[in-house]
Amino acid sequence: MENDLKEVAKQIRINTIKEVYYAKSGHPGGSLSIADILAVLYFKEMNVDPRNPKDENRDRFVLSKGHCCPALYAALALKGFFDISELRNFRNINSKLQGHPDMRNIPGIDMSTGSLGQGLSAANGMALAGKMDGKSYRVYAILGDGEIEEGQIWEAAMASSRYKLDNLCIFIDNNNLQIDGSIDKVINPYPIDKKFEEFGFYVMNIDGNNISEIEDALNKAKEVKEKPTAIIAKTIKGKGVSFMENVAGWHGKAPNEEEYKLALKELGGEADE
Amino acid sequence: MNKDEKIATRQSFGEELAILGGKNDKIVVLDADLSVTTKTNYFAQKFPNRFFDMGIAEQNMMGTAAGLATCGKIPFVSTFAMFAAGRAYDQVRNSICYPNLNVKICATHAGITVGEDGATHQMIEDLSLMRTIPNMKVMCTSDDAQTRWAVNEIAKIDGPVYLRLCRYATPKIYENQKFEFGKGVQIGNGTDATVIATGVVVSEAIEAMEELKTKGINIRVIDMHTIKPIDKEIIIKSAKETKKIITVEDHNIIGGLGSAVCEVLAENYPTRVYRMGINDRFGKSGKAGELLKYFKIDKTAIVEAITQDN
Numbered sequence: 107m108e109n110d111l112k113e114v115a116k117q118i119r120i121n122t123i124k125e126v127y128y129a130k131s132g133h134p135g136g137s138l139s140i141a142d143i144l145a146v147l148y149f150k151e152m153n154v155d156p157r158n159p160k161d162e163n164r165d166r167f168v169l170s171k172g173h174c175c176p177a178l179y180a181a182l183a184l185k186g187f188f189d190i191s192e193l194r195n196f197r198n199i200n201s202k203l204q205g206h207p208d209m210r211n212i213p214g215i216d217m218s219t220g221s222l223g224q225g226l227s228a229a230n231g232m233a234l235a236g237k238m239d240g241k242s243y244r245v246y247a248i249l250g251d252g253e254i255e256e257g258q259i260w261e262a263a264m265a266s267s268r269y270k271l272d273n274l275c276i277f278i279d280n281n282n283l284q285i286d287g288s289i290d291k292v293i294n295p296y297p298i299d300k301k302f303e304e305f306g307f308y309v310m311n312i313d314g315n316n317i318s319e320i321e322d323a324l325n326k327a328k329e330v331k332e333k334p335t336a337i338i339a340k341t342i343k344g345k346g347v348s349f350m351e352n353v354a355g356w357h358g359k360a361p362n363e364e365e366y367k368l369a370l371k372e373l374g375g376e377a378d379e
Numbered sequence: 380m381n382k383d384e385k386i387a388t389r390q391s392f393g394e395e396l397a398i399l400g401g402k403n404d405k406i407v408v409l410d411a412d413l414s415v416t417t418k419t420n421y422f423a424q425k426f427p428n429r430f431f432d433m434g435i436a437e438q439n440m441m442g443t444a445a446g447l448a449t450c451g452k453i454p455f456v457s458t459f460a461m462f463a464a465g466r467a468y469d470q471v472r473n474s475i476c477y478p479n480l481n482v483k484i485c486a487t488h489a490g491i492t493v494g495e496d497g498a499t500h501q502m503i504e505d506l507s508l509m510r511t512i513p514n515m516k517v518m519c520t521s522d523d524a525q526t527r528w529a530v531n532e533i534a535k536i537d538g539p540v541y542l543r544l545c546r547y548a549t550p551k552i553y554e555n556q557k558f559e560f561g562k563g564v565q566i567g568n569g570t571d572a573t574v575i576a577t578g579v580v581v582s583e584a585i586e587a588m589e590e591l592k593t594k595g596i597n598i599r600v601i602d603m604h605t606i607k608p609i610d611k612e613i614i615i616k617s618a619k620e621t622k623k624i625i626t627v628e629d630h631n632i633i634g635g636l637g638s639a640v641c642e643v644l645a646e647n648y649p650t651r652v653y654r655m656g657i658n659d660r661f662g663k664s665g666k667a668g669e670l671l672k673y674f675k676i677d678k679t680a681i682v683e684a685i686t687q688d689n
Binding site for chain 1: 407428429431433434436438439440441442443444445446447448449450451452454469470472473474477478479
């Protein structure tokens with residue numbers, strides 16, 4: 107299973123690079139850092155059915171850091187929500203694959219996001235609705251570590267614990283980089299774990315690029331009662347592509363042809379035809 | 380119009396919402412620590428399990444409503460207009476309107492008629508901000524019966540709606556009136572002028588009409604309860620049938636009802652329009668009635684606008 111998930115994560119990374127390369131724009135760095143989490147969520151953890159993407163009993167996922175949708179679109183395509191060939195059209199005027207997730211037009215997207223700081227609130231709403239209706243679905247979200255500089259995240263965090271949303275589990279993608287540099291140098295949201303703890307979350311610190319640690323954390327999260335869970339996932343921005351790793355400049359930049367080929371080679375992928 | 384029986388639209392809203400809650404169990408209500416004054420507390424008392432106090436955190440409240448709507452709930456979200464349309468604008472735009480989610484934003488304490496709280500709480504840009512967002516529908520009701528109708532009507536619409544409500548108690552205008560979403564209500568048949576008004580100042584326009592009648596000037600009033608989509612037909616018809624068009628609103632003259640009317644006439648039947656409203660300045664403290672007079676959007680100002688230039 108773990109090897110299968112590693113392979114999925116690898117395919118998410120390869121397809122992320124392809125999407126951004128074809129679009130000549132997009133956000134590779136933070137997409138590569140969350141590939142392992144998405145692999146575990148979509149290929150092990152979450153109860154979702156590509157044939158019935160709006161099933162009211164499905165688990166929900168909100169990509170609060172919406173700019174990292176290349177990785178999410180890749181995961182959805184690999185899962186079968188739409189044809190993998192559609193990824194080639196990412197950000198294209200004729201494509202449904204918008205620059206940020208659009209729940210109205212993309213199968214498998216549960217919430218439109220993009221303006222940072224807003225996803226946790228929506229996830230709270232989904233979790234609240236599930237509690238009201240006595241449904242057993244769970245709600246997952248990935249937040250950026252830079253994103254949590256937005257005040258709305260902390261408004262939402264208060265509400266998550268006030269309403270005892272133990273059906274909610276969020277990841278903080280702690281790759282330590284935002285556009286202007288290291289998050290501790292820009293405005294410093296650390297200590298992230300203690301902040302969420304003080305806001306009433308059950309908190310775990312893991313290596314977010316380690317499949318088995320992600321699996322274990324998700325299993326533990328399901329045991330937590332009366333509290334939401336926050337998994338602080340230490341990750342590497344640009345993970346898997348040596349020249350992108352830990353480089354803020356790859357936040358929102360597409361590789362040129364040479365870089366594209368090199369990235370695919372490092373990831374173990376091949377260019378299309 | 381019954382000048383002796385006054386009620387604020389926020390009050391009618393709160394009472395009707397509590398009734399509607401009994402008819403439709405998909406309705407949930409969110410408030411931001413203002414339920415006593417937005418009057419969602421009536422709903423909260425009857426349906427505590429469907430009421431969520433989100434604290435003084437309007438941005439999160441809008442996003443939470445969006446999430447609830449994705450799961451089939453019909454969230455009615457209430458706070459002051461300043462915070463609903465102003466502070467949480469990005470959340471309304473991106474989390475609610477872009478995905479076209481079924482959230483009803485019922486914003487009370489709009490306009491300068493908030494009164495004593497002054498400029499920081501007197502939202503005079505909300506119609507402008509809300510009507511420019513794609514997918515959003517915008518209403519601004521003028522009296523008790525119309526507000527009660529609107530509360531029920533917006534629950535039937537699939538998609539986001541902004542309902543503008545006021546703190547200031549105004550006369551009951553209608554008895555047994557049929558309303559239709561997107562259709563203005565014509566009051567009177569005069570041809571000397573048309574006063575197109577919305578919300579809290581509609582009763583001022585009706586009083587002006589009655590006073591003008593005693594001076595031999597016959598006007599008509601259009602109560603424009605739906606700002607978007609705006610009733611083009613009634614605007615064009617009035618421009619054709621009457622000598623002048625005046626708009627009145629407790630809102631900045633930029634971007635609200637006056638602008639919406641101008642857009643319709645400029646494209647369809649070019650007509651000079653005189654916009655009455657807050658003349659691109661901030662409000663100030665005072666009693667609501669005093670402020671209507673001060674900012675020249677009361678009965679007297681409407682009468683003057685019509686007689687001076689007649």
